[in-house]
Amino acid sequence: MPTKKPIRKKPQVTAAPARRRELLDTAAEVxxxxxxxxxxxxxxxxxxxxxxxSLYYHFDSKESMLEEILRSFLDELWGGYDxxxxxxxxxxxxxEALVTESFREIDRHRAAVAIYQKESKQLVAQExxxxxxxxQRKFEKAWLSTxxxxxxxxxxxxDLDVRLTYRFVRDTVWVAASWYRPGGQHSPEEIARQYLSxxxxxxxxxx
Amino acid sequence: MPTKKPIRKKPQVTAAPARRRELLDTAAEVxxxxxxxxxxxxxxxxxxxxxxxSLYYHFDSKESMLEEILRSFLDELWGGYDxxxxxxxxxxxxxEALVTESFREIDRHRAAVAIYQKESKQLVAQExxxxxxxxQRKFEKAWLSTxxxxxxxxxxxxDLDVRLTYRFVRDTVWVAASWYRPGGQHSPEEIARQYLSxxxxxxxxxx
Amino acid sequence: MPTKKPIRKKPQVTAAPARRRELLDTAAEVxxxxxxxxxxxxxxxxxxxxxxxSLYYHFDSKESMLEEILRSFLDELWGGYDxxxxxxxxxxxxxEALVTESFREIDRHRAAVAIYQKESKQLVAQExxxxxxxxQRKFEKAWLSTxxxxxxxxxxxxDLDVRLTYRFVRDTVWVAASWYRPGGQHSPEEIARQYLSxxxxxxxxxx
Amino acid sequence: MPTKKPIRKKPQVTAAPARRRELLDTAAEVxxxxxxxxxxxxxxxxxxxxxxxSLYYHFDSKESMLEEILRSFLDELWGGYDxxxxxxxxxxxxxEALVTESFREIDRHRAAVAIYQKESKQLVAQExxxxxxxxQRKFEKAWLSTxxxxxxxxxxxxDLDVRLTYRFVRDTVWVAASWYRPGGQHSPEEIARQYLSxxxxxxxxxx
DNA sequence: TATGAATGAGGGTTCATTCAT
DNA sequence: TATGAATGAACCCTCATTCAT
Numbered sequence: 005m006p007t008k009k010p011i012r013k014k015p016q017v018t019a020a021p022a023r024r025r026e027l028l029d030t031a032a033e034v035x036x037x038x039x040x041x042x043x044x045x046x047x048x049x050x051x052x053x054x055x056x057x058s059l060y061y062h063f064d065s066k067e068s069m070l071e072e073i074l075r076s077f078l079d080e081l082w083g084g085y086d087x088x089x090x091x092x093x094x095x096x097x098x099x100e101a102l103v104t105e106s107f108r109e110i111d112r113h114r115a116a117v118a119i120y121q122k123e124s125k126q127l128v129a130q131e132x133x134x135x136x137x138x139x140q141r142k143f144e145k146a147w148l149s150t151x152x153x154x155x156x157x158x159x160x161x162x163d164l165d166v167r168l169t170y171r172f173v174r175d176t177v178w179v180a181a182s183w184y185r186p187g188g189q190h191s192p193e194e195i196a197r198q199y200l201s202x203x204x205x206x207x208x209x210x211x
Numbered sequence: 212m213p214t215k216k217p218i219r220k221k222p223q224v225t226a227a228p229a230r231r232r233e234l235l236d237t238a239a240e241v242x243x244x245x246x247x248x249x250x251x252x253x254x255x256x257x258x259x260x261x262x263x264x265s266l267y268y269h270f271d272s273k274e275s276m277l278e279e280i281l282r283s284f285l286d287e288l289w290g291g292y293d294x295x296x297x298x299x300x301x302x303x304x305x306x307e308a309l310v311t312e313s314f315r316e317i318d319r320h321r322a323a324v325a326i327y328q329k330e331s332k333q334l335v336a337q338e339x340x341x342x343x344x345x346x347q348r349k350f351e352k353a354w355l356s357t358x359x360x361x362x363x364x365x366x367x368x369x370d371l372d373v374r375l376t377y378r379f380v381r382d383t384v385w386v387a388a389s390w391y392r393p394g395g396q397h398s399p400e401e402i403a404r405q406y407l408s409x410x411x412x413x414x415x416x417x418x
Numbered sequence: 419m420p421t422k423k424p425i426r427k428k429p430q431v432t433a434a435p436a437r438r439r440e441l442l443d444t445a446a447e448v449x450x451x452x453x454x455x456x457x458x459x460x461x462x463x464x465x466x467x468x469x470x471x472s473l474y475y476h477f478d479s480k481e482s483m484l485e486e487i488l489r490s491f492l493d494e495l496w497g498g499y500d501x502x503x504x505x506x507x508x509x510x511x512x513x514e515a516l517v518t519e520s521f522r523e524i525d526r527h528r529a530a531v532a533i534y535q536k537e538s539k540q541l542v543a544q545e546x547x548x549x550x551x552x553x554q555r556k557f558e559k560a561w562l563s564t565x566x567x568x569x570x571x572x573x574x575x576x577d578l579d580v581r582l583t584y585r586f587v588r589d590t591v592w593v594a595a596s597w598y599r600p601g602g603q604h605s606p607e608e609i610a611r612q613y614l615s616x617x618x619x620x621x622x623x624x625x
Numbered sequence: 626m627p628t629k630k631p632i633r634k635k636p637q638v639t640a641a642p643a644r645r646r647e648l649l650d651t652a653a654e655v656x657x658x659x660x661x662x663x664x665x666x667x668x669x670x671x672x673x674x675x676x677x678x679s680l681y682y683h684f685d686s687k688e689s690m691l692e693e694i695l696r697s698f699l700d701e702l703w704g705g706y707d708x709x710x711x712x713x714x715x716x717x718x719x720x721e722a723l724v725t726e727s728f729r730e731i732d733r734h735r736a737a738v739a740i741y742q743k744e745s746k747q748l749v750a751q752e753x754x755x756x757x758x759x760x761q762r763k764f765e766k767a768w769l770s771t772x773x774x775x776x777x778x779x780x781x782x783x784d785l786d787v788r789l790t791y792r793f794v795r796d797t798v799w800v801a802a803s804w805y806r807p808g809g810q811h812s813p814e815e816i817a818r819q820y821l822s823x824x825x826x827x828x829x830x831x832x
Numbered sequence: 833t834a835t836g837a838a839t840g841a842g843g844g845t846t847c848a849t850t851c852a853t
Numbered sequence: 854t855a856t857g858a859a860t861g862a863a864c865c866c867t868c869a870t871t872c873a874t
Binding site: 452453455456510536539540572573574575576577578579582583585586587589590593594596597604609612613615616617618619620621622623624 | 659660662663717743746747779780781782783784785786789790792793794796797800801803804811816819820822823824825826827828829830831
């Protein structure tokens with residue numbers, strides 16, 4: 005009897021990572037544009053120039069594609085965020101760095117960010133996407149502590165409702181993914197600077 | 212375009228408007244919570260204590276429920292906005308009034324606002340929902356002109372990228388619908404005031 | 419807000435048991451004839467004069483149909499068996515009654531018996547069909563103890579390999595479902611009698 | 626009927642018969658354990674340590690594997706049976722020899738026998754598997770004539786329903802394949818002897 | 833007004849099979 | 854000989870919708 009391979013073949017994780025990335029990028033684009041639920045597997049396959057069934061050679065399911073898209077986005081996001089946080093700069097510099105980093109991520113992973121914005125609320129309920137909740141907790145902690153440090157250091161206004169401000173800044177930054185177009189006239193750093201100018205100093209003229 | 216269904220009793224428009232509103236509110240709640248696509252007619256019916264088919268006595272289709280929810284929300288929204296705009300106050304007062312009015316709408320139509328935020332981008336492509344596009348145009352015009360008036364009157368900073376600021380303020384206001392809970396500790400006016408304080412004056416301490 | 423019904427509507431268990439039975443009988447027939455795996459939901463629907471999707475108004479899944487078919491068969495089978503066992507007759511009478519009862523079940527549930535014969539081995543592995551394993555245990559115990567009582571009472575031959583005999587008798591009885599046609603020339607009791615004659619006395623002429 | 630695939634290299638019949646046998650044995654094992662329909666080509670390939678597509682270098686199709694498994698089993702079976710029948714022994718000796726031969730086949734081709742038992746009923750309908758029907762006819766004739774000779778010679782009981790007895794003996798013998806494990810404590814000859822003892826003399830004590 | 837039952841289109845997924853390498 | 858990638862048909866199932874009662 006020939007050699008048995010008890011280990012199930014999993015092209016999903018090992019082989020041809022380049023093709024996988026291509027397909028995931030395609031899928032992310034369609035998910036972002038049409039919404040996850042409204043996106044049929046056939047549409048993804050069409051965009052990729054193949055038949056629906058062929059996707060299943062590369063991925064286990066539509067859901068696993070979504071998971072991988074979000075996971076790799078969050079991995080990279082936290083790469084950037086952790087670097088910022090470990091620098092232990094002052095609260096204002098940290099906030100500026102986080103915002104700038106966020107816009108860079110939007111620039112690099114626009115589709116993933118848009119998907120995250122629109123779908124994560126429904127997804128966290130599923131065990132498979134529990135990692136989204138964990139990321140949210142870390143995210144909240146990073147921002148809240150920065151804001152609190154700033155208030156304590158009298159860099160930010162003392163009368164801020166910190167939680168409200170957190171939501172305000174968070175939403176302000178991330179919804180940008182819904183209208184941002186990479187390669188436009190504004191670089192992510194430029195947009196970050198303008199955002200920061202508004203958030204930090206407001207839009208009213210100083211008297 | 213000719214009428215598609217000539218012979219059709221339409222209890223949809225005549226009878227028992229109270230029951231209709233109840234059902235629409237129920238539907239809006241579910242749409243907001245689960246997303247339009249992910250919401251099955253059966254789920255709505257479950258929440259309403261009836262069977263899926265029974266909804267079709269009241270409404271033509273799932274889509275027509277959505278349309279009616281959005282239309283009645285926008286009708287009321289524009290009632291408020293138009294009153295503000297017709298007052299022809301100064302740019303800062305107008306901006307404050309628009310923001311406050313927006314939070315009041317969020318308070319009254321939280322579900323509809325959330326649906327609008329999440330779905331309108333896909334919906335505008337359909338002829339049936341063309342009214343969304345029109346509303347967006349009016350909306351943009353109202354805000355942009357207010358901001359421009361403010362810059363011209365040196366009430367707002369001269370170095371603002373007005374379009375960017377528009378998006379910034381718009382998003383800032385409306386995404387609140389995703390986390391706002393009516394009956395919470397903050398009244399809509401209170402939230403509006405805090406938002407305005409941040410938007411107008413920024414979060415940094417004035418030196 | 420209208421009354422909510424948190425309890426999911428389950429026509430599957432409550433309503434219209436007559437139609438359910440009809441459909442289950444149809445399904446059982448097709449499963450028995452073509453095998454469970456080879457039976458498509460469409461084939462069942464065709465036989466029932468409806469579309470494939472319509473079956474899902476009555477049942478959760480193809481598998482749940484199979485489960486219900488087997489469950490109701492085993493329920494009835496054990497109704498008969500338990501009556502026999504509780505009578506606590508002598509081993510020979512018990513064996514005769516069990517065989518007769520078995521043929522009656524084959525007569526009444528030919529399709530279910532055939533399905534059971536062919537599929538149960540694969541099915542027991544699934545948690546959903548764990549009740550099959552339990553039934554098998556009870557079944558084995560009933561037969562083995564009857565045979566052992568008979569050997570002890572010197573009603574059955576002392577040199578029997580009881581486990582082998584058990585398999586022999588069990589198989590002999592149940593495979594009959596694969597060729598038995600209800601309404602044929604032999605009544606189940608008649609077939610039982612002839613089987614018993616062979617099993618008890620053998621086919622060779624007594625010298 | 627004209628040849629369907631005129632240009633087709635057929636390594637299937639020429640090359641490396643040893644590898645073919647290995648693969649067929651593997652396939653038979655999986656077919657027997659999981660059922661033909663439930664067995665995917667991929668499962669077979671996994672067991673053989675190769676990829677699904679690679680099997681098609683050796684075989685035309687999944688069905689052709691099944692055909693070859695059954696054909697080679699029946700060829701060998703009839704080798705044994707024909708030898709027994711040509712010996713033209715007395716009916717009792719013939720019956721004993723047929724049973725013994727059958728258990729030997731089960732010992733040698735357990736998987737093939739199990740497949741045959743479970744699938745042949747559906748398969749005979751296909752032209753490709755018409756050879757199964759022919760084998761069944763020969764089989765029935767061999768057993769029936771032996772039983773009839775035995776009744777005529779007053780070796781078997783005169784009151785036997787010969788067709789019923791045939792089915793009884795046939796099933797009794799072959800279903801053993803579903804539980805028989807080669808290399809167990811009972812040799813095929815030993816099992817045959819015990820079976821014959823039951824079939825010929827019954828399980829009841831002689832008075 | 834609402835129910836129960838059915839329709840029919842389509843969606844995600846599986847799988848035998850093909851074929852260039 | 855075997856692999857990797859793709860095909861295409863079919864499958865189970867969902868769901869908006871219809872309609873007689």
